[in-house]
Amino acid sequence: MTMSVPKPGRRLLFRAARGFSLVELLVVIFILAVLFVVGGREISRAWKRQKLQSAAMDVKVLMQRALPEMQRRNMATFVQVGPLVTSGSASYLPIYLLGDANGNGAVDAFANPPTVAAPDLLIDEYDTTVVVPPDWTVARGANDALVLEHSPVAPAGLGRGTASEPDAILQPIVGNALATVADEMATTIFRTAHSAVVRDAMDYSAALCGPSGDTVAQAVTIPLQLGSIPNAMKTLFERFGDSFRPGDVYMVNDPFDGASHTPDIFVVKPAFAEGRLIGFGVSIAHHADVGGRVPGTIACDSTEVFQEGLRIPWVRLYAGGEPVESILRLFRANVRVPHEATGDLNAQVSACTIGERGLQDLVARYGADRLDRVMDGLLDHTERLLRQEIARWPDGTATFTDYMDSDGIDVCDVPITVTLTIAGDEVVADFTESAPMVRGALNCTPSFVEASVYHTIMAACSVDIPRTAGATRPITVITKPGTVTHVLMPGASSQRGITGYRVSDVMNGALAQLVPARVPAAGEGGSTLAFFSGRHAGEPFVYSELVVGTGGGRPVADGNDGLANPCASMANIPVEVAESDWPIVIERYGLVPDSGGAGRYRGGLAIERIWRVTVPGTLLQVRSDRQVHRPYGLAGGQPGAASSNLLLRADGSIERMPPMFGAALEPGDVFHHRMPGGGGWGDPLERDPEAVAEDVCDEKISRAAAREHYGVVVGAGGVVDRGATDELRATRLRRATEGVR
Numbered sequence: 001m002t003m004s005v006p007k008p009g010r011r012l013l014f015r016a017a018r019g020f021s022l023v024e025l026l027v028v029i030f031i032l033a034v035l036f037v038v039g040g041r042e043i044s045r046a047w048k049r050q051k052l053q054s055a056a057m058d059v060k061v062l063m064q065r066a067l068p069e070m071q072r073r074n075m076a077t078f079v080q081v082g083p084l085v086t087s088g089s090a091s092y093l094p095i096y097l098l099g100d101a102n103g104n105g106a107v108d109a110f111a112n113p114p115t116v117a118a119p120d121l122l123i124d125e126y127d128t129t130v131v132v133p134p135d136w137t138v139a140r141g142a143n144d145a146l147v148l149e150h151s152p153v154a155p156a157g158l159g160r161g162t163a164s165e166p167d168a169i170l171q172p173i174v175g176n177a178l179a180t181v182a183d184e185m186a187t188t189i190f191r192t193a194h195s196a197v198v199r200d201a202m203d204y205s206a207a208l209c210g211p212s213g214d215t216v217a218q219a220v221t222i223p224l225q226l227g228s229i230p231n232a233m234k235t236l237f238e239r240f241g242d243s244f245r246p247g248d249v250y251m252v253n254d255p256f257d258g259a260s261h262t263p264d265i266f267v268v269k270p271a272f273a274e275g276r277l278i279g280f281g282v283s284i285a286h287h288a289d290v291g292g293r294v295p296g297t298i299a300c301d302s303t304e305v306f307q308e309g310l311r312i313p314w315v316r317l318y319a320g321g322e323p324v325e326s327i328l329r330l331f332r333a334n335v336r337v338p339h340e341a342t343g344d345l346n347a348q349v350s351a352c353t354i355g356e357r358g359l360q361d362l363v364a365r366y367g368a369d370r371l372d373r374v375m376d377g378l379l380d381h382t383e384r385l386l387r388q389e390i391a392r393w394p395d396g397t398a399t400f401t402d403y404m405d406s407d408g409i410d411v412c413d414v415p416i417t418v419t420l421t422i423a424g425d426e427v428v429a430d431f432t433e434s435a436p437m438v439r440g441a442l443n444c445t446p447s448f449v450e451a452s453v454y455h456t457i458m459a460a461c462s463v464d465i466p467r468t469a470g471a472t473r474p475i476t477v478i479t480k481p482g483t484v485t486h487v488l489m490p491g492a493s494s495q496r497g498i499t500g501y502r503v504s505d506v507m508n509g510a511l512a513q514l515v516p517a518r519v520p521a522a523g524e525g526g527s528t529l530a531f532f533s534g535r536h537a538g539e540p541f542v543y544s545e546l547v548v549g550t551g552g553g554r555p556v557a558d559g560n561d562g563l564a565n566p567c568a569s570m571a572n573i574p575v576e577v578a579e580s581d582w583p584i585v586i587e588r589y590g591l592v593p594d595s596g597g598a599g600r601y602r603g604g605l606a607i608e609r610i611w612r613v614t615v616p617g618t619l620l621q622v623r624s625d626r627q628v629h630r631p632y633g634l635a636g637g638q639p640g641a642a643s644s645n646l647l648l649r650a651d652g653s654i655e656r657m658p659p660m661f662g663a664a665l666e667p668g669d670v671f672h673h674r675m676p677g678g679g680g681w682g683d684p685l686e687r688d689p690e691a692v693a694e695d696v697c698d699e700k701i702s703r704a705a706a707r708e709h710y711g712v713v714v715g716a717g718g719v720v721d722r723g724a725t726d727e728l729r730a731t732r733l734r735r736a737t738e739g740v741r
Helices: 012-017 024-073 171-191 229-240 326-333 340-365 369-390 447-459 497-514 575-581 688-699 704-708 720-739
Strands: 085-087 088-092 096-097 114-117 121-124 126-133 136-140 146-150 204-209 216-219 249-252 265-271 276-288 313-319 396-406 411-423 426-429 475-478 528-536 539-547 585-590 608-611 616-623 643-646 654-657 660-665 670-674
Touching: 085 369, 126 313, 146 608, 171 204, 171 216, 171 276, 171 340, 171 369, 171 688, 204 340, 216 229, 216 369, 229 249, 229 265, 229 276, 229 447, 249 340, 276 340, 313 326, 313 340, 326 340, 340 369, 369 426, 369 447, 396 497, 411 497, 447 475, 447 497, 528 608, 528 670, 539 575, 539 608, 575 585, 643 660, 688 704
Parallel strands: 426 475
Antiparallel strands: 085 088, 114 136, 121 126, 136 146, 204 216, 204 276, 249 265, 249 313, 265 276, 396 411, 411 426, 528 539, 528 616, 585 608, 608 670, 616 660, 643 654, 643 670
């Protein structure tokens, strides 16, 4: 037998073992193993103890930070964590409950009594937090494991929440659950809708309302649709408030009975549990066609609502779980593409059913009474947060006017004016000085104006405001009947979207005078609508294109390139989808260099899209804006580039078109649309020269524009010429100063 010689550096144990008998060697190894295990446990226990102590300090700090808010909400339970307790082999952080703000009179809920009821916060070891659900208890079992058991009745004295005080832990949990259900509703529409305007452009929304009709959760969809829900629910209650039944589904699209324009159909399903009404699932979708004088229903030059398709006041679409066939037959008979329209309608009903089930699941878990209290608490919490935010803004009044370029028929200025007043924790937005109703279809319902105002105020907040009806309470919107912001019967309103966008722009213009650090410059002014319609392969088609664009420069960053207006989070229809579904060829889709307004923070670049038609007799309806009144800049920023519309005929002729128009196209004709660019924010001479050079390298601006607008000289390879730049900017500043003098 050959024994190897240990190499230098091998463990001393093996060196010392040489010459030992086998038994002696095994004894030594056993003793060392025992010492290693015992010592390792002690080291591990000490390390865990240190981590526990560190966790205790972290939790104490968090609780100290939370204490003022807990006291402000009059929370009945004070929670104190630690100090570390070691009992035998176990170490844990005790949770003291029911003490005062200093911990006096606290009871260790983990040790005495040994079982605690929900909803207490427990921390086991150093890296796990356990929140005990309602109607469950927890105790430390064998091997220091936490054992949770269901108990229908919580022990007296440890429950949370009363009739006037919703459970402070449960409220955000339920709020997140409701928002998740609303998003699931939106996903249902997205996955089951038939038309491209809903499925691809995502012109739809979903929300949940409480039993009183107040919005308690919204999907991440379109603010201008969601903000119209309060008025829709108000009119629904006026029509059917005493007769809601399980299985009923209601619909409306009449702008004079709760909706905002005829293509947007509201579908509402009441939810019942424990023998009572517990809330509503609500969905809204823009239908590609609901009849009317033109394919696609909406046209800027419509002059009365009777030209804008089928008007549906609040009706039952389903009664007791069964579809009302007479309503569905009437609906199908009045639209140009029935299978798409009914497919989208069914998607909305399915989404509302998802909302109904979500509400019923929450009642099964928490009970109807408790869910009612929590939803009321969510509304109050939203109101409180928004009032606190507004109270931090300076009191004052500001007036701002912006314009639409057309009345829907002729190119003319259509002013929208707001007088905005901040007083304490409330805001009043008064639009009475806006233009009278216009001849075309740009007139707006008051509910749509309110939606735009709500969105703009919340977007200016420095904290995230939950999307519930509580946000409407501190805000008052005043519109004058008979103006472009308050349509009266029989005024046309199918293109009211552009008016809603401009309302947001004038709100931001006024807010910039009061809270300038919270407001961006003007974006593109709203999506462009380009509707192509005709017949192909013997069937009618309606191609509804929504071109979404760009944002204005912000107080802290450049404007977004190629993203939807914040008022309506929609999408462009993918080129591949458009060309495969309709007789159309898209020849260009991209960003336009040098179109964003110059500023310390540049405005977003304009979007350009070019279509070529392939079948005869194609009708085109276009709604765009900002050809005349470019998107404004703020704080010294420059306006964005103007929009443009060109028709390039197959014979080589070119027609410059107004912002809103209709035209007939033949094969080979091309429509070239360029959206506006976003306005800049701040003095362009204060922009970081390296940011300018990066824009030049990315081909967002030209070298000439860098020099002209920003005073930055960019050399070969995208390198800033510092000397030339400093000299050029100094000259510009000197001339500006002399000009002021």
